[in-house]
Amino acid sequence: MLKYMSDDEDHMEDSIKLGALLTRAREKLALSQKEIASRLNLREEIIAALDANDFDKLPAPTYVMGYIRSYARTVNLNSDTLISIYEGIAEKPPEILPDVKPPVQASSRDKPVQAMSYLITFTLVILLIAWWQGQNIVNTDFFSTGAKTSEGGKYPGGFNYTYDIVAHPGTFTVLETDAPENNGLKTMGTTATPGVAKPPGTKSSGSLEPFLEYSDLLSIEDPSSPIDFQTNSDILKIELSAESWIEVYDALGKKLYINLAKPGEKISLTGTPPFSVKLGNARAVSVNFNGKPFDTSKHTKAGVARFLLE
Amino acid sequence: MFNKIRGMFSNDLSIDLGTANTLIYVRGKGIVLNEPSVVAVRNDGHTINVKSIMAVGAEAKKMLGRTPGHITAIRPLKDGVIADFTVTEKMLQYFIHQAHGDTMFKPSPRVLICVPCGSTQVERRAIRESASGAGARKVHLMQEPMAAAIGAGMPVSDAKGSMVLDIGGGTTEVAVISLNGIVYADSVRIGGDRFDEAIINYIRRNYGSLIGDATAERIKIEIGCAYPGNEVKEMEVRGRNLAEGIPRSFTLNSNEILEALQEPLSGIVGTVKNALEKTPPELGSDVAEVGLVLTGGGALLRDMDRLLMEETGLPVIIAEDPLTCVARGGGRYLEMIEEYGDDILAVE
Numbered sequence: 195m196l197k198y199m200s201d202d203e204d205h206m207e208d209s210i211k212l213g214a215l216l217t218r219a220r221e222k223l224a225l226s227q228k229e230i231a232s233r234l235n236l237r238e239e240i241i242a243a244l245d246a247n248d249f250d251k252l253p254a255p256t257y258v259m260g261y262i263r264s265y266a267r268t269v270n271l272n273s274d275t276l277i278s279i280y281e282g283i284a285e286k287p288p289e290i291l292p293d294v295k296p297p298v299q300a301s302s303r304d305k306p307v308q309a310m311s312y313l314i315t316f317t318l319v320i321l322l323i324a325w326w327q328g329q330n331i332v333n334t335d336f337f338s339t340g341a342k343t344s345e346g347g348k349y350p351g352g353f354n355y356t357y358d359i360v361a362h363p364g365t366f367t368v369l370e371t372d373a374p375e376n377n378g379l380k381t382m383g384t385t386a387t388p389g390v391a392k393p394p395g396t397k398s399s400g401s402l403e404p405f406l407e408y409s410d411l412l413s414i415e416d417p418s419s420p421i422d423f424q425t426n427s428d429i430l431k432i433e434l435s436a437e438s439w440i441e442v443y444d445a446l447g448k449k450l451y452i453n454l455a456k457p458g459e460k461i462s463l464t465g466t467p468p469f470s471v472k473l474g475n476a477r478a479v480s481v482n483f484n485g486k487p488f489d490t491s492k493h494t495k496a497g498v499a500r501f502l503l504e
Numbered sequence: 505m506f507n508k509i510r511g512m513f514s515n516d517l518s519i520d521l522g523t524a525n526t527l528i529y530v531r532g533k534g535i536v537l538n539e540p541s542v543v544a545v546r547n548d549g550h551t552i553n554v555k556s557i558m559a560v561g562a563e564a565k566k567m568l569g570r571t572p573g574h575i576t577a578i579r580p581l582k583d584g585v586i587a588d589f590t591v592t593e594k595m596l597q598y599f600i601h602q603a604h605g606d607t608m609f610k611p612s613p614r615v616l617i618c619v620p621c622g623s624t625q626v627e628r629r630a631i632r633e634s635a636s637g638a639g640a641r642k643v644h645l646m647q648e649p650m651a652a653a654i655g656a657g658m659p660v661s662d663a664k665g666s667m668v669l670d671i672g673g674g675t676t677e678v679a680v681i682s683l684n685g686i687v688y689a690d691s692v693r694i695g696g697d698r699f700d701e702a703i704i705n706y707i708r709r710n711y712g713s714l715i716g717d718a719t720a721e722r723i724k725i726e727i728g729c730a731y732p733g734n735e736v737k738e739m740e741v742r743g744r745n746l747a748e749g750i751p752r753s754f755t756l757n758s759n760e761i762l763e764a765l766q767e768p769l770s771g772i773v774g775t776v777k778n779a780l781e782k783t784p785p786e787l788g789s790d791v792a793e794v795g796l797v798l799t800g801g802g803a804l805l806r807d808m809d810r811l812l813m814e815e816t817g818l819p820v821i822i823a824e825d826p827l828t829c830v831a832r833g834g835g836r837y838l839e840m841i842e843e844y845g846d847d848i849l850a851v852e
Contacts, residue, residue, distance in 0.1 A: 235819045237793065253794045256657040260795065260821025264809070277824075287657030290684070290840060 212262070212279045213247035219269035220245075234264045241265070255284040430469055430503060431482040432461040439474030468504040516614045516842075517603060517640075518834030519596070520651070521631065523581045524673025524696055524801060526561075526595070527828055528603040529835035531842075535828050537603045540565040541673075543595045544577045557591075560598045569716045583693040584620035584648075584675035585627040589634055596638035615640035616834045620675045621647045622691025646837060648672070648830055649679030649689055652799040655833030656823035660684055665787030666794070669776060669812070670830065671802020673697055676772050678779045680787055688782050692775045696801050698768040699724050706764030711754055713743035724805070727758040730769055731807035731814065758806075765805075772802075773815045780816065795819030799829040 220230060227245065231238040243251040244258075244265060252258045262280055266273035301307070430450075432440065436457045442450040444465035451463055457478070463469070473479045473490060476499035481488040483503050493501035518529040521541070528537040539561030548554040558575060559567065567577040580591040604611040615635050619628055628645055635643045652670040653660050660666060660681050670677045673696040679689035700720035707715055715723075719741060727737040737758040745752040776796070780788060796818050798809060803826040812820045823829050 235795075235813055235817055254657060254659045256797060256823060257794050257821055259824060260797070261819070263822070264819070288659035289661065290654060290836065291661040 210247060212276060212283075213245045215271065215276065215279075216262075216265055216269065217245045219266075219271050223269055225269070230265060230268060233268055234261070236261065249283070249285075254288050255280075256287065258284065428464065428467045428469070428484050428503075430463045430465075430471075430484075432463070433480045433482070434459050434461075434478055435480075436475060436478030438476075438478050439472075440479070441470075441472040443470040445469075468502045470502055471500070473499040515604065516616070516838045517600065518616045518618075518651075518831055518838050519599070519635075520618050520648075520828075520831040520834065521581065521592075521596070522673050522830075523579070523584055523675070525827070526599055527831035528599055529828075529831040530603055531835060531838050534835075535831055537599055538828070539599065539602075541581050541595065542568060542577055542579050543591050544571065544575055545591065547574045547576070557594050557598070560595055561602075565718075568718055582674060584672060584691070584695075585623050586630045586634060589630055592630075593634040593637040596634055600638055600640070610639060612639055612641040614642045614644070614838070616644040616646055616838050618648045618651045618830050618834050619645050620672075620691045621649055621677055621679065621686070621689040622675065622693075644837075644841075646834055647679075647686060647689065648675075649677045650681065650686060651830045651833035651837065652677070652823075653679070653681050653797070653833065654836050655829035655831070656797050656799050656826075658797055664794075665783065665790035667779070667783070667791040667796045669772075669796055669798050669803075670800040671695060671772065671798070671805075671808070672800045672830075676775060676800075676802065678775055680779065680783045680791065682787055682790075687784065687787055688779055690775055690779055692771060694768045694771045694775075696721075696724070698771075699728065699765055699802075699805070702768050703728075703761060703764050706760070707741070707743060707756070708746065710760070711743070712746045713752060713754065714746055715741060715743040719743070723756060723761060724765075727756065728761045728765065729758050729806035730762070730765065731810040732759065732762060733807055733810075769811065773812065776812060776816060780818075792818055795821050797821050797823050799823045799826045801827055 220227075227241040228238050230236075231241045234241075240252060240261060243249070244261060249258065252261070259277055259280060262276050263273040265271075266276050302311075430442065432455070434455050434457050438455055439453075440455050440461070441452045442463055444450055445468055446466060448465065450465050450469065451461060454474075455461060469483075471481070473481075473494075475497060476490045476494040477497065479490065479499075481490055481503075488501075488503065490499040490501065493499045515533070516531040518531075520527040520529075524541060526537070526539055526541045527535055530536045542561065542564040543557060544559040544564040544567045545555050546558040548556055558564070564577055567575065568579075569577070571577050578588060578591050580586065580588040580595055586592045600611055600613065600615070604613070617631055617635055619631055623631075632643045632645060649668050649670055650660070653666055653668040656668065658666040658668065658681070661684050663683055665687070666681045668677075668679055668681065674693065675691050676694050677689065677691045680687045700717055703720040703723055704715055704717070707713055707720075723739060723741060727739045729737075735758075738755055739757075740753055740755050742751050742753045744750070780791070783791065796812065796816070798812070798820060802808065803822045809820040809822050812818070825832075
């Protein structure tokens with residue numbers, strides 16, 4: 195039997211040999227596929243597949259090796275030889291695949307999520323700082339513009355200048371005392387320095403009247419202004435007997451004054467007419483436009499006056 | 505932290521801590537150790553109990569039943585679980601060291617140990633702790649039939665029933681596996697040791713002679729069979745005659761051994777039949793089509809497959825190299841841990 199097998203080994207391809215060997219040995223014993231199948235408790239198809247070398251129809255290699263062993267033993271063949279033939283053509287043992295798991299939900303503990311939230315927070319903080327810085331720069335511009343105006347008179351924002359002083363009379367006074375001469379380099383000081391035309395003594399008195407005159411002077415003193423609205427600027431004077439919210443816009447929509455004015459305060463504004471005025475407490479406010487008193491009562495509704503001055 | 509560094513110098517091990525033999529599979533190297541789970545302990549002090557390990561493994565096995573008073577050869581595992589905690593720990597330590605070879609650091613490997621599916625939490629904890637005590641960095645426990653199925657190359661991940669019967673030294677495990685999980689598993693405390701015991705009892709009863717465990721095992725390996733075959737083998741055995749008290753020699757044949765083994769064998773067949781009865785029908789039909797795979801040392805008993813084939817009517821297949829299936833399966837799982845992460849299969 196062994197000799198006969200080794201003869202076969204030389205002649206046949208491995209894959210064909212296995213089935214052929216089994217078939218030949220089975221036929222030699224005059225056994226049918228069905229008889230073998232019933233002896234091995236296998237289906238007849240499996241025996242047929244083994245005989246035909248149709249390994250695709252057979253289960254995993256472990257099982258096939260077992261079938262070959264039992265089959266070989268039944269037909270008195272050396273099972274080890276057959277197994278070694280089969281091992282040459284067998285597929286790899288089946289892969290063990292990990293269990294299917296539901297997709298992991300993102301949680302706040304996940305690294306990417308954490309990184310993302312840090313990034314967003316950081317960006318927000320950066321943006322906030324940038325915005326705040328921007329605000330500061332705008333404010334500084336405001337002052338420096340005034341300073342330029344007063345120093346070189348190249349950009350006469352007369353109204354701005356006046357507004358600043360009126361809004362911070364205290365600061366002004368203090369600064370003025372700190373730097374009595376016209377050499378102050380501080381922003382506020384510089385703002386104050388154009389007082390070439392005004393006597394320092396008047397300023398220190400704290401009265402607002404001279405500034406108003408000064409602003410008149412300034413507007414008149416700067417005829418070289420490249421911006422032509424300066425030429426037809428009007429003066430709006432507001433006096434308060436009680437606290438009132440005041441909003442004044444000029445023709446270009448520029449804010450001339452937006453603030454809660456205190457009683458006894460006198461506000462003088464210059465700009466391009468028409469002025470759009472809103473008085474929160476119209477009864478306590480007297481308005482003087484270009485030297486003429488203006489009657490607000492016509493425009494007053496529920497204490498609030500809204501009108502346009504031309 | 506230090507453990508992690510030590511772990512970098514250690515290989516992952518898969519250990520089949522069996523009642524009869526302990527096998528160690530090293531990832532990337534294969535089976536590196538296959539030794540009997542026997543430890544010889546020398547009792548040093550006369551007044552106080554000072555014990556030291558004298559031999560472990562094959563060397564200790566030779567001493568089984570042949571020891572003088574101050575030496576005891578112990579099998580620290582019984583029925584698949586730890587019977588002597590300290591000795592098991594020492595034995596594992598020795599084996600892990602053996603498997604590792606000489607390294608500069610004390611080995612601190614990640615260890616996977618296969619446990620019988622019928623073991624209790626206490627028994628598992630004992631195994632886990634003895635492995636940690638033996639120097640393991642991390643201990644995974646895996647159910648033996650699962651490891652056996654993977655080691656045998658069965659398609660455990662498929663949605664198809666695969667039935668495996670692992671006959672070990674202390675226990676016999678049967679399981680039906682599908683989709684990486686055990687659908688049904690049962691474990692009986694019948695195994696190679698019970699076969700030996702049955703042979704000893706048979707010879708005492710029928711020959712009035714006493715033989716030792718080692719002789720019984722030799723008889724089982726040489727002429728033991730599970731199903732009446734055409735060939736009858738004979739063997740000459742010497743045992744102490746109980747009546748005369750003198751060692752006598754007598755001849756045993758395989759049919760006698762078959763008769764002796766009837767009781768434990770019917771226990772195993774009963775377990776398999778019970779498992780088939782409790783398997784869901786869909787999986788049962790899968791098993792009936794492809795067959796039942798036998799692993800473990802018990803599969804080497806002659807005609808074991810024939811017996812099960814006749815009793816159950818199923819095709820029965822003996823896995824290639826059935827002794828090492830469990831350790832190889834565990835090793836394959838360790839490889840998968842590396843590839844897919846920690847929790848691919850339901851292990852502890």
